[in-house]
Amino acid sequence: MYVIIVGGGNVGYYLAKQLVSAKHEVLLLEKDRARYRTISEELGEVVMQGDGCEVAQQTEAGFGRADAVVAVTGSDDDNLVVCQMAKLEHNVPRTISRVNDPRNEKLFHKLGVDATVSSTKIIYNLIEQEVGGGEMIPLAALNRGNIEIVEVEIGARSPVLDKEIRSLALPPEALIISVIRNGHAILPAADTAFTIGDSVVALVNADREHELRHVFSDGV
């Protein structure tokens, strides 16, 4: 498989080394001349100096026959453009982008990037698993972010599992507006109990969000 990596930072460097030892054909594109010199001393011809966003250099690097293009620079905007241009210009079958801001994952998918990886989100999820879940996903902000609509997934270790809504110590200015179960939205009542896999949608004043988070997670 021919894999082109754009961005010769630590992620790109170790990824290139691993792919080479797995006998893949690899090209690592690094824009910065000094960094290029450092890594090409070790990796040799696998490294090319150039801007992975420039069509001329993409062509030279052989984007046209690449099986996958992986953008792992430290800038989300650069990674996005590398992947979009790879698709538009060279029809690369698979584009993979690192995203530094986890909220960009959804956007990148929408804009045509095939896969995204967010180390921030992966590490965050690991921590959340350690403390028992309760990751609160913001869905929308009302009144310029003053009031938020958030979603919490009920996991196997959730402290509210099998409990009824009336028994929860909800903070003031927080309201559970729906429970989504098996793809159906339920209008919650006082005796609605939570089961595994439920998504709880709540309306909360931004100042109270951490208190609400506390109700749904057993850690910290």
Added chain:
Amino acid sequence: MNVVILGCGRVGSTLARLMYKDGHAVTIVDLQSEAFRRLGTKFKGQRIVGNGIDEDVLRRAGIEQADIFVAVSQGDNRNIMAAQIARHVFGVEKVIARIYDPIRADRYRQLGIVTLCTTTIASGLIRDFAGNGEWGLAKDYSQEYITLSA
């Protein structure tokens, strides 16, 4: 009109002052607060310090109510990404991005963003003026560049 401008360089600050003078509600965003010095004292529009590809920053700049979004920061890719966020996340009607690279300007134009490539505009205008002493039309030049490099 509600106008949000990303990048307070020479172009961004001049555009902000012009549109403010015309009576529009202008908000300008830049990574560095020092950049706002270029706006002078008469500009009373909103100034937001922050990263223009961060949805929260754009929201703070009032992009949800914007009629037009203009990306004229120093980075082509930053402008491209910000313009796509404005269009696809916030549904802004008019989105314009300044892109120095003629190829990228052409491709993203095909994706529905109004792109302005000052590289081809300036060089084309100068070439014409040098030749016959007349100023051509800016929009004519980008297509010529594409055939030039094909």
